[in-house]
Amino acid sequence: MGESFSEALSARLVGSGHLPLTREERLGGLERLGLPASGAWTRASWLRLGEELEADRVVLGWFGVEDDQLTARAQLLDVRRLTLSPLLEEKGPFAQLLEVQTRLAWKILRYLDPSFPFSQQAFRQRFPPSPLSAFESYVRGLLATSREQQLRYFLQAARSDPGYSPPAFWLARLYFDDQDYAAAAPWFARIPSDDPLALNAQFYLSLCYFFSGDVARATEALEPLGDRLPVKGVWNNLGVFASRRDLHPAALGYFNRALEADFADPDVYFNLGLHHLRRGEWQDAVRALAECVALNSNDTEAHFLRAHAFEKMGRQQEAERARQQAVGDNPALALSLERRQLDFDRLQPQLTPRLARQLPHGSSTASTRAQHVAVHVARGEHLLASGRIEEARQEFTEAILLDPDSERAHFLLAEIYQRLGRLPEAVSELKAALWSQETVSARLRLAELYLVQNRPAQAREQVRAALALDPANAAARALEAQLAAGPGTPEEKPQ
Template sequence: MRWALACAVLGSLISPSHASAQVPAGALVIVLPFDNIGQEPRLAWMREGAAVLLTDLLSASGELTVDREDRLQAFDRLQLPAAALLSRASSIKVGHAVGATVVVLGSVELRADQLVARARLVRLDTGRLLPEVDASGPLADVFAVFGRLAQQLRGTGAVVSASDRLPPSPQVFELYVKGLVAETPATALSFLEQTLKAAPQFDRARLAIWEIHTDASDHQRALDVVSAIRPESRLSREGRFRRALSQLSLHRFDDALVTLRALQAEERSAAVANAIGVTELRKSTAHQPGRATYYFSQATELNPADGNLFFNLGYAYWLDKDPRAAIYWLREAVRRDPGDGDAHYILSVALHHTGATAEAARERELALRLSTKYASWESKAASADPVPRGLERLDEELTPAPTRVDTIITTAGQRDQDLLAAFHLDAGRRAFQREADREAIQEIRRALYLSPYLAEAHLLLGRLYLRGGRSVDAVEALKIALWSEETVAAHIALAEAYLNVQDAAAARAEIDRALALDPTSEDALKLKVKMGGPAW
């Protein structure tokens, strides 16, 4: 059975507890858009507004929460429309995708001009659906209503408030949320500019406007809007970081460095150190070895879980013409993200440069499986360096999102690492069999950190992603599994993933290859019959 655990969470196997709802200490919480039960037009904006408001209130009370941007990225990864009304099973998938421990589901409705908000917690760690809690009051008192709702969800007597995060009135908050969910940039700007006109000190609207201008590559207007954030604002540091990013995009490198170095002097940050490194790479056509690597190295020390920072460090060493250092750090990058095609490709070039031709060929083959762009790089490069400039990665988020990715640092020998990888793989296999997918993914990631090319681990991760609705991620994992070791099972799983992303031709090719390896494979023959269509 698929997603039996999810069904259990939904209540068919585990009945709701009668204890007060309570967010466990240290849990990562994701609040999903609320259901507008009666399809009340006045509450249309409240679907997203409730999620934003409740997230703010829980965060202000000290809970770890998933922000809106990370929630939207999870929806995108799962191929779910941002405005979709999710089933509980899909809601649980979103929770797993962001590594959350708790998912908050809820609804809003109007009863005789009284706003009624209901919510309940889904504990993904224990598989419990906790009792529903509710709060009500006049629509004009929406902040107070959700403050009481947050209080009940936390199971404490403390009043929850987020006055420093919210605009001065619910009317302004409504304008702000309508700007966030608007379907076009022009409409979004209109609502957000109305928000600022009504509440000039509500700087969250400025950051939202900055994102719209930045997405449109209108960096001067983006710079102008964040430059208006007051020094005493709670969002001053965030605003200054965004200002530096706009200066960088406008090629005002010296101004960007002044801003970034001042931020780093106040408080060390991986994102700021990384941005300084990126600026050093871009500021001069005459490359200066060592300047960027110094800051990228700082960034990896400050946030050792982020594979992009290790990629930047390895890439910068390649530009410094130090292939051995590039090899070391790019290997660290693929430990953290085995599907990083750019890292695999540059690693192959660096290995070839040092004479490790066999290993270089393997890395190049994997890169070409992950993307066709690397062949284009090679054809354009001719006899020159096939690694183009401009691959460095820039993070627009100053504060890294809460993560459940383990930063496994080990000094054990290779034999010990192989044994430990096998241990985590076995634990992941057992968790997969009992459909504890969240635990299984964690164990498989631990195994892949220790042994990045473990074929069975990639196959199992691909199957987990398939079961969780993450078909695009499944395709990537299964391609690496086949590169590591070609098996019938991996071809069949990849065919299923391709079908899920509507690529029937690629699915047929995988079934053909599976049957070439084993013409009697029952699973391959069943999938071939299921696909139907013309003879092939």
Template sequence: MQMYAVFERIAARLVPGTGGATHRPYLPLGAFEQYVKGLVAPTPAAQERFLEQARQQVTADDRVLLALWDLYASQGADAKALAAAQAVARNAPLDRQARFSSALSMIALRRYNDAFAVLQALHGETPSPVLSNAMGVIQLRRGSTPQTGLPSYFFNRAADEAPDNADYLFNLGYAYARSRDVDAALYWLREEVRFAPADGEAHLLMSQMLTIAGKKVEAQREFDLAKQLGTGQDPDALALTDAVPAGLERLVGRLDLRPHDRVNTAIANPAQREQLELAAFHVARGRRLFEQEDDRASANELRRAIYLRPYDDEPHLLLGRIYQRGGRLSEAIDEFRIAVWSRDSAEARVRLGEALLDSGDRPGAREQALLAIALVADHPEAKALLARIGGKAP
């Protein structure tokens, strides 16, 4: 087991304070080899073969069993996934995750009562927003009453437990949308897009709620942005309507998720959220940090600005440039699309065109360059982009 000792020493140097931590029993090397091969195998069939070989050597190891659960759940083999999760012993280190995974499999198998009982027991032991959210999903799917607990109750509890998680905010807004509570749905969906401004499904739901409220101009703007950002629905079948589709609720698959950026902690007073001065301060800091190529700190400042003013174009433009510089082209394109939607400008069109060109979409890039020139005939960057693509201004 000398190999394990070497890796423990490396881990202790990389993460100070872990050297004296208690560790679980080592996997036998043969089982460990099959386990690792199963994690990195290129096809599901190969993954299953290696992981099942590991399981034969360590029949009750929770790491191997949960790796099998992940595999089977991703393939839609929910009965096999459930069996793997339920094989984890109650005293195993990953018992809590295993029981949650079994509840997710029960949800997929429509065994809602069994799943709810498991989640309720887990939440009684240690509360978690992931559990509250899953309970809300069950109530949304199986139907509920105020006596059994409405979906909005559980989603609201999840949002209280993790107030900056966009998925919980989306689910809360979606639950109100399903019950046609327009004001509550719009409130929570607007809160959600502060944290996830490129969430096309949230903008689509907002367009539907605004349609019900009779605000046709605002509804059309949200609908247009949703189409630009993309949703889980067929884009050709999308139409501006007041019909709220079923099946948009979001499940979170792991209990140990922690937010990496807690935007709320950076905003001391909720009353400041709508102040233009505070948003401008964060944009100015973000711009300076961007120019200094401190992209991580700059992105954090810009996200704070977007939280305060989600429909200002400048922070989206700068954040898009950070993503583009880091090679995160799909995220950059989303930010530039929001910037165009917020305020149609030649600069935003050029930035979007450059990102599209970097991603290989030459026709899309050309379209954006021409639209920029239509806005500002002598725009030098638009002309330069068009020259890169291979063409000239009309």
């Protein structure tokens, strides 16, 4: 159910000009942070995920079903400003799940841009709901753990509603990942040009044609994206396609555009060098490949191709040095590279590389839950004073699961992470504490952590905030004086 909200809201935000992170990016971020893909998360966890993925905002949400009536709520967390939007809410029959999600998406968009040009009625018409059975099968496919289950659910969804593009796209992705390009291409081709998934589908379709040996058709599929999405990956791949077709001016133009987008990408220099090698332009090849190895000195293939170019130029000593850097004393690797000849093209494999859970329901009243939170915090404080850090951490985590706004639980959990040397997590917990309630102690603790991280500008900002709360606070004044005496750092990476 939670995944259905993520998918539905993302699709509607994409279709309205926003760029939400993909499910793959979200799961990758969770894996890097060591967080579970599902479960009850704390607000600090949401904040950490937003920071990890460099997101501007995180949509937090809750839902509940009672007597077949669905209630969905959402808030937007501004990751940089640490502010929360007002609570946005929609209700309706559970059978109208997609309709409720569409109305909630409209409220999110209106909050982001009060001048959003579509009325709710017009917005709903842009996203007519698919049959609930198709949407359910699609979400089951996303959550399935085996390829066979994914294929079955995506096929069910695509057949239930042939006009519903997400299952067709992910079905194509399954075939693509299996290198069954002939099976993948028709499904990618089914995505309409005005669909939010169209750009990604067209990008993958071009790769299907390329890997199937039809480079001209690959170019035809990808060229329109150059105008709609002028990014490095598109220009790089178009350069490779043109190089394979021996279209010299076109290839140079595409690679130059890719380098204008990212002048420090070694793969673009590699492809440019490879293109010059194909044409026998040895000096140009050496120059481009030199840029590549300057950016990535361990690039075996680039060193190998440089050796090839030096040999063609009669510069044997340089060729030997480059070959030694490439293969050393490994004859098997040398033979493998020789067999590939000039088949080394480096394609951008995808266009973009790049939560809430319901709190436990029960019959407890708000006052009973508050009592449970207080018990967990009190136990945690006792355990922390006794040095039983892991048990204390569990108590504070339980308190936060029951009440994500517990300032005291977040503050003490930050202390635990600080003792364990896990400073980024301590910072996130202190931010969550301040998010729940402004306190001088949390501001000063955060300032101290920033000092440990050698980030005096952020530390000063926290001290100023503490003094705004209590201008006579002695600890804040002392820390202010300490910072004034330090060297300072005028510019730092924003948090």
